[in-house]
Amino acid sequence: MHSSAGIQHRENLIDACVIRARQPHTLRRVPIFVTTLCRVRQGEKLLQWDEREMRAGPQHLLLMPAGCELGISNFPGLHGHYIADAVTFPCSILRNFSTRYDQLIMSHRRGALKSELCVPLDKHTTQAWDQLLASISANAPDALRTLYGEAVLLSLGLCGLAGPLLMDRNDPLCERVQRLVMGNPARDWSVAIVAQQLNLGESTLRRQLANEGDSFRNILENVRLGMALQWLQTTSRSIGEIAGASGYASASRFAVRFRSHYGLSPRELRAAI
Secondary structure, eight states: OOTTTOOOOOTTOOEEEEEEESSOEEEEEEEOSSOEEEEEEESEEEEEETTEEEEEOTTEEEEEOTTOEEEEEEEOOTTSOEEEEEEEOOHHHHHHHHHHHHHHHHHHOOSSOOOOSEEEOOHHHHHHHHHHHHHHHTTOOHHHHHHHHHHHHHHHHHTTOOHHHHSOOOOHHHHHHHHHHHTOTTSOOOHHHHHHHTTOOHHHHHHHHHHTTOOHHHHHHHHHHHHHHHHHHHOOOOHHHHHHHTTOSOHHHHHHHHHHHHSSOHHHHHHHO
16 A cells, blocks of 8 residues: 555555544545545544535545545644544445345345445454455455455445445446546547547537536536645655646646635645545
């Protein structure tokens, strides 16, 4: 697990990164493109969603389903550092897991699946989580990563806590556009280019995205800002380099859009880290 590289969004592969900070900071409207589980090692995280909020520490696991938008605040602990592990679960792995284990989870759960995004860690989930992180750190074969990742999901599922992770996003076109842009956020993307690569007409692409409550322009900027946020948090690349890699022609334009979206500038975020 290499904190300097960040999460690479490799399709069909469970991956991880470490997020660190030295000062408290708050980020508004953080879009989640790939379902992510997060556990704080040092400090605390405040998660806000659906007019709810919860403060989480090492005794919690944070569930961040793809397609949601969250408010996030990170607070360093007594030793002056905020450190958290974030693990991404591609949709293909979640779908395969649901196909195999839905009946087992249904037969063991008591009552309805919970919709909380901040859940307590029990000993079984903790053990599975530690094994998953160790396998990623050791660059274990994909099959082992998947096995340990599914162990985390199954442990949550048997406790009725995996509901938010297993819900169908019901927006396959949004997901496909996001994945395409994430592969090269710096490219000069247009509706015509994306439509051609997805074998769709431009008007069909616009219409289907509108039916899903989204637009190409919104997806493009959300992906670019989301990738930039990740690189700012998990790499040592300069702000100017990140601006270019995210598809912005100038660092100043990037800073304006970043502040407008998240509520603080790239420099302020870097100062907190």
